[in-house]
Amino acid sequence: MxxxxxxxxxxxxxxxxxxxxxxxxxxxxxxxxxxxxPSGSGKTTLLNLLTGINTPQSGQLEILETDIAKLSESKRDRFRADHLGVIFQQFNLLPYLSVLDNVLLSCDFSKTRLEKAGNAVETAKQLLLDMEISGDLLHSKVSSLSMGQQQRVAVARALIGNPEVIIADEPTSALDTDNRDRFLDLLFTESDKHGSTLIFVSHDTQIQHRFNRMVSLATINNVDNASDNNQINHNQADAK
Ligand SMILES: Nc1ncnc2c1ncn2[C@@H]1O[C@H](COP(=O)(O)OP(=O)(O)O)[C@@H](O)[C@H]1O
Ligand SMILES: [Mg+2]
Structure with missing residues (x-):
């Protein structure tokens, strides 16, 4: 698990x-x-716990058999940098850095990721190409790119150095249907290449059929505003 x-x-x-x-x-x-x-139901709060940005007041939370709440803050930061590829709701790209340097940031923060990336610059370039970011944009400031392109740069940054877990917070919210479908194709292909586990948060149920399993936060979350008639839905047809 x-x-x-x-x-x-x-x-x-x-x-x-x-x-x-x-x-x-x-x-x-x-x-x-x-x-x-739905919006406000606690999806981002849960991702903050999974990534160790916040820690639960009670209970056990293990990722890769590590109880991250028991780690010091600096060890949690290291754990996140080494093992988790996070695509934030607001991307969190550094606007003044180039496209390439934004992707390489993951390797700057983690020796593990740097080693796994091999030749980091070449790997970053290939990931960006895979994400359909053309070579002439590599040295452009990331802030000059469109929203859709920035989203794909954020994915390349999350994927470089093959983290075991990819966590994405509403990454398709700014995309139209065609771009959304292509974006998902790329994300699945890249995460499958290395057997990464993908936790994808969204309020957009139109895309749920593309996933192995759908979990409704209202179902697993025992708080007052949670509805109790939702079901965990195993999408067997898409399971692989
Ligand atoms: N930074 C914060 N400080 C205090 N309360 C917060 C903060 N972020 C979220 N919350 C609370 O947690 C609830 C769930 O928010 P959030 O996890 O962002 O939901 P979602 O991502 O599903 O839209 C909010 O309604 C709010 O009450
Ligand atoms: Mg949110």
């Missing part, structure tokens, strides 16, 4: 009620998991 949550509860500072109270969630190696929930 790559990810294992048991009785995880998280309450934002100053809030009366916990945002999350999750009795159980497990994700297997290589799974493409679609985590669905």
């Amino acid at each position: 790559i990810i294992r949550l048991k009785n995880v509860s998280y309450c934002w500072p100053g809030q009366q009620q916990p945002t999350l109270n999750i009795p159980s969630l497990e994700v297997e190696k290589g799974e493409h998991l679609f985590l669905h929930g």
Whole structure:
């Protein structure tokens, strides 16, 4: 099991009620998991726990058999840099850096990722090509690219050095249908190449059929505003 949550509860500072109270969630190696929930239901809060940006007040949360809440803040940062490829909702690209340098950042922050990337510059260039970012854009400031292109740069940055887990927070929200489908093709192809596990968060249920498994946050989250008539939906036809 790559990810294992048991009785995880998280309450934002100053809030009366916990945002999350999750009795159980497990994700297997290589799974493409679609985590669905309406706006404000706690999807990003959950991803913040998975990435160790925040830590739960109670419960166990293991990623790659590591209880990340027990690590010091600096060890958590290192763990994230070494093992997780994160595509943030707002991309978090550095606007003043070039396209290429934004992708190489992942290797600057992690020796593990740098070693796994081989020739990092060549690997970054290939990933960008795979993401349909043409070579003449490599040295452009990333802020001069379109939203769709920036999204794909953020994916290349998440994928370089083959992290075991890819976590994506609503990465398709700014894309039209054609671009969204192509984007998903690229993301799946690249994550499958290295057997990476993909946790993909979205409120857009039109794309859920492309994933191995769909989990509704309302179903797994035991808080007052959670509805109890949603079902965990195993998309057997797409399972592989
Ligand atoms: N930085 C924050 N500080 C305090 N409360 C927050 C913060 N971010 C989110 N929350 C609370 O958590 C709830 C869930 O937010 P979020 O995880 O961003 O939902 P989603 O990603 O599903 O739209 C919000 O309604 C809000 O009450
Ligand atoms: Mg969110």
